[in-house]
Amino acid sequence: MDLELSETQQAVVDGLSGDFTDAFIEVYQSSGDTFIRVESEAIVDICRYLKDEHHFIYLSDVFGIDRFTSRERFEVVYNIISLRAREHLFIKVRLPEENPVVESITGVWKSANWMEREVYDMFGVEFTNHPDFRRIFMPEDFDYFPLRKEFPLLGIPGSIDLPSTTPDPE
Amino acid sequence: MGIESALGDGYFTTQIDSLTNWARSNAAWPMPMGLACCAIEMMAFAGPKYDAARFGSEVMRFSPRQSDVMIVAGWVNYKMAHAIRRIWDQMPDPKWCIAMGACASTGGMHRCYGVVQGCDNFLPVDAYVSGCPPRPDALLHALMKIQDKIRTEHSVMLDT
Amino acid sequence: MLSNYLPIVILGVIAIVLALLLMTLSKVLGPSRPNKTKLQPYESGMDPVGEARDRYSISFYLVAMEFIVFDLEVVFVFPWAVRYLDYGVGTLVAMTIFIITLFIGLIYTVKVGTLNWDMKKGMFN
Numbered sequence: 001m002d003l004e005l006s007e008t009q010q011a012v013v014d015g016l017s018g019d020f021t022d023a024f025i026e027v028y029q030s031s032g033d034t035f036i037r038v039e040s041e042a043i044v045d046i047c048r049y050l051k052d053e054h055h056f057i058y059l060s061d062v063f064g065i066d067r068f069t070s071r072e073r074f075e076v077v078y079n080i081i082s083l084r085a086r087e088h089l090f091i092k093v094r095l096p097e098e099n100p101v102v103e104s105i106t107g108v109w110k111s112a113n114w115m116e117r118e119v120y121d122m123f124g125v126e127f128t129n130h131p132d133f134r135r136i137f138m139p140e141d142f143d144y145f146p147l148r149k150e151f152p153l154l155g156i157p158g159s160i161d162l163p164s165t166t167p168d169p170e
Numbered sequence: 171m172g173i174e175s176a177l178g179d180g181y182f183t184t185q186i187d188s189l190t191n192w193a194r195s196n197a198a199w200p201m202p203m204g205l206a207c208c209a210i211e212m213m214a215f216a217g218p219k220y221d222a223a224r225f226g227s228e229v230m231r232f233s234p235r236q237s238d239v240m241i242v243a244g245w246v247n248y249k250m251a252h253a254i255r256r257i258w259d260q261m262p263d264p265k266w267c268i269a270m271g272a273c274a275s276t277g278g279m280h281r282c283y284g285v286v287q288g289c290d291n292f293l294p295v296d297a298y299v300s301g302c303p304p305r306p307d308a309l310l311h312a313l314m315k316i317q318d319k320i321r322t323e324h325s326v327m328l329d330t
Numbered sequence: 331m332l333s334n335y336l337p338i339v340i341l342g343v344i345a346i347v348l349a350l351l352l353m354t355l356s357k358v359l360g361p362s363r364p365n366k367t368k369l370q371p372y373e374s375g376m377d378p379v380g381e382a383r384d385r386y387s388i389s390f391y392l393v394a395m396e397f398i399v400f401d402l403e404v405v406f407v408f409p410w411a412v413r414y415l416d417y418g419v420g421t422l423v424a425m426t427i428f429i430i431t432l433f434i435g436l437i438y439t440v441k442v443g444t445l446n447w448d449m450k451k452g453m454f455n
Contacts, residue, residue: 137284139249146283155283160248163255163292167365190359234372253375259367263360329361 003027008085009034012054020046033090035077040093040102047078047091047108056080059105060088062115064123068149073097074125078105095125104130122147179327187325194238194264195320196226198313201237201261203254206244208271211303220306225313234261239316241309242293245273246286255292264329266296266319268312271303278302392444403432 005013005027016024016036023042028035038046050056058081065075072094081088093102104127106112116127117136124145127133134140144151144159200222204212216222216230223229231237234257246254258267269289272278275298277287289295296319297312371378410417410425439445443452 151283153282154287160283162248162286163252165292165294167259167367186359256367256370256375257372259365260370260372262368263363326359329359 003029003034005029005034006085006087008054008082008087009089012036012050012089015049015053016046019049033088035090035092037092037094040076040095043078043091043093044103044105044108047080047105050080050089050091051108054082055084056082056089058083059109059111059115062105062112062119064119064125064147066123066147066149071096074100074123076102076119076125080109100125101128102126103128104133106131121145124148183325183327187327188321190326191321191324194324195317198225198227198238198266198316198320199229199231199236200227200268200313201234201240201257202230202232202243203240203257204243205246205250206273208243208274208303211306212241212243212270212309215306215309217306220310222310222313225310225317227313234258237261238264239266239268239313240293241268241270242274242289242295243270245278245280246289247284248286251286251289251292254289258293264320264324266316267293268297268299268309268316269293269295270299270309270312271301273302275300387447389444389447396439396445400432400436403429 013027013036016038020038020042023039023046025037025039027037059078060081061077061079063077063079065077067073067075074095074097076093076095078091079088080091095102100123102125104112104116106116107129113130113132114136116130117132117134119125120127120133121135121137122145135142138146139160142160144156146155202209202212214220216227227239234240238261240258240261242254258265267289269275273280273285274289275295277285279302281287286292297315299308299312301308371382373379407425407429410421414422414425441453443454446452
């Protein structure tokens, strides 16, 4: 498989192979985008390295994927952008279903705060050391994670309550 | 009050009814609950070309205390439903409701867990407007239907 | 001469009667269905946060006070001003002294800085 990496992306791959050989799993390209898969334990160090050394100062998005496989069910993808080189890069980690825990990268990019809350709300992925770890869209006492594949499209009846159809009597 | 026993079902009541219904129908101030894209068409409905003011909906009162008709324009999330119900409860009687657009009437294109499938699940809707978004003249038609409803179906006897 | 005031009296009577009539009609003909939610203060459908009463600038009070003083001055000047030609020089002198006295007061307030909205610059600051 031929990879057409730009200068910055090649520098990132070389840097990761050099400094983070254990954590760096693979790199592939799809539809013109470059994806780098790493181990979930090293994600904070890798992100800090990318931000400091390769000037990926802009975290564009953090989103989750439910692969619905029996092993390593969830993926968390970080979309980072280097404004200087005008490049973007996708960093992926895979998490098991029984214990989907990854460390929060809010220490590296502050904007990850709400994005990781969204991933938690929709998939149930836990982020350790998160400054404000709670649901962001669904109500606080919602019992399910809506974007998991087993959650039905129309929701579970009774899981979220509607207001009453009569006004409260005085 | 003791007025209903004094009025009864006679000529006097119907005359008062026609007067108050005429007054109420020609001054139906809307409370615009503009939640999504239908709100733009509601703005057009209030704008100069499709003028709502000539039907008596002179001002869009954004306070529930000063309005008669609530126009739910846009899809309703479950969280927002509580706020809308509370605002509806805070509107003084008599009040009417228009569900504008497909999303407010039935959930529209958002057939999913987060959107209430029709605001009539928690509000007593009087007129539904179909469209995505409905043309401003469709909303005017709904307003005229509300006016007809006030004139023909409302009575002072209900209010006492 | 009292009959000159008749239109004003009629206007006053109509105003009072109309106000009372409208209030009575809406009390008699209007519905009254209070419930707990309806009586809550309106805060866009959410639970009310914080107190309704807030601190506000003292400049409002100062401007109101100034307005009262100079409005009453105008009230005194108007009856003289409409017929000043009939009244003679003595009243002109009296009026001039009156206006000059209040004008000196105005210069004082402007210099002290009460009419500056944020009360920063003035004689005593």
